Each structure stands twice: as C-alpha cells, then as structure tokens.
Amino acid sequence: MVTASRILGDQVGSTAPVFLAFLAVHVLAGLTAVVTGAVAALARKGSPRHIRAGRWYYRAITVVFTTATGMAAIRWRQDYYLFLIGVVAFTAATIGYLHRRRNRPGDTGHIIGMGTSYVAMLTAFYVDNGPHLPLWDRLPTLTFWLLPTAVGAPVIARAVLRARRAHQAPPATAPQGQANQC
Secondary structure (H helix, E strand, C coil): CCCCEEECCEEECCCCHHHHHHHHHHHHHHHHHHHHHHHHHHCCCCCHHHHHHHHHHHHHHHHHHHHHHHHHHHCHHHHHHHHHHHHHHHHHHHHHHHHHHCCCCCCHHHHHHHHHHHHHHHHHHHHHHHHHCCCHHHCCHHHHHHHHHHHHHHHHHHHHHHHHHHHHCCCCCCCCCCCCCC
16 A cells, blocks of 8 residues: 655655655656746747757656656556646647747747646646645645646737747848848
C-alpha cells in the first residue's frame, strides 16, 4: 500500500522510492519550465534568447509530462486528472513547437500552443499545490482551476493580435528622394 508523507512541511502523495524519484525530477523540470517559459514569452520574438528559452521550455515540459505520467500511474485514483492536464500541456506545447518549426512569421498556432501549454502547466500546479500554499489555501478550489486561464487567455490573445499586426504591417519604405536613383 502506498502511503502519503510530508517533505519540507508539504504533503507528498507517496513515500515509495520510485514516486519520490519521479517527484524530484518533476519539481526540477517544472521550475525550469516556469522560468524558461517566462523568459521565452518576455524575450523579443525570434531573438536567440527567445529561441533558446523556447527550446529549453519544450524540453522541460516534456520531462514534466513524463514524470507526471509516472507519478499518476503509481497513484492513478488520486492523480488521474493531473495526468489529463499534463496531456493538454504537452500536446499544446508540441503543436506550438511544430508550428514554429515551419518558420511562418506571425504564426498564431505557435503562440496559442505554447501559451496554452504554459497555462495548463500552471493550472496543474495550482490545482495540486494551491490548497497547501499560504494565502492560496483560503481560496475556493474552483479558483485553482480557473485563475490561470483567466489571466493567461487575455495575454495569449494580445500576443496573437500583436503578431498578426506585425505580420500584416507594410514593409518599411525608403525615404523619399533615395529610391530608384540611377
């Protein structure tokens, strides 16, 4: 029988060594995904920093999904919904990554995929950990499910609109008097 335990004052789903190993890697990958996802979102699009952070985000979310799958397999009854959120996060990130690989400027599929992935990852974190966090523990459970989307959806929509505007903007023209001087 798998039992729950406390580590650093926080409730942990199991004391099984395999679960704890998955959990350690999961936490490190999750922190990496949070940081690199934020860096990619805030960096100038197409810049080396954006590309590097985006690649690291995709790697990290892949590890987060893999470890979440392992932990959910060990505690399926308690954690199946976290697995489902992980499927959404990983699938959305994969769609976003593949869209970008097509090198289409203003690619809304990339923005929506990566943004949705980040929101799903944060939703899983808050649903699982929110009831144990100071101040967050006072919020109703529904808040953990809805707040990341309520914050993330307008940010994603704004990014899509900005990318579309930038892609549709007419090319800069040469100053008058300098064009076609032969």
